[in-house]
Amino acid sequence: MERDVQLVRDLVAASPGFEGLFDAHVFNEDGVLPHVFFWDVVQETVASFLGEGEKGRRTGESRCDSWKSNFDSMCLK
Template identity: 45%
Template sequence: MGKEDVNYDIVPAFPEEVNLVEALVSTFPELQDEYETHMGNDEEVLPHLFFWDMIQHLVASFLNRDKDDALDWSAILDFLEKSFLEEQTERTGQAGESYSVVDSLIATAFLGQLPWPGTPGYGICSHLGPTLMRRFRQIRPHG
């Protein structure tokens, strides 16, 4: 197979992933740059890439939280906690062990990419809400 035969198209995002990202940007307009940066060829956001840049912005704000212009990192954590819990409850009737597209996105693109122990910004992990913390400990039992 030659290089010209390879299809480099990115698999489109699930609607639930796009909805979560758009809700974040709507609630936190400071994330608009990250959103626009990660628009795919079809003018649809690429959620995993968006979350990567959002984490960088979030952690920088956490580390510089005494500055007036910092992103409200705690409000974003609260938003994700609420979104995660509501999505789980809506799907299962309770916060449980059932996984979905949104769970997968938050687990892999957000929780799994937070700073590791011993790196700058790791302290933000201690501010996760109870539902996100439970999932964080499942995917990263050693922090």
């Protein structure tokens, strides 16, 4: 497996919130295109931060709290 694809799989394994996005990406692209997937992650993360993401609307968390907890769980291990 190429290193870029492994990086994507490691990110999804470490952050289960991206599983649905990953599954949709693999379905739509017939495989993993890391540069496209990371752009999808950026768009979803920004939408969540701005309160436009599906997850942010469901939980009722403030925009910043939702984004910060996801960021902390991914980056501050």
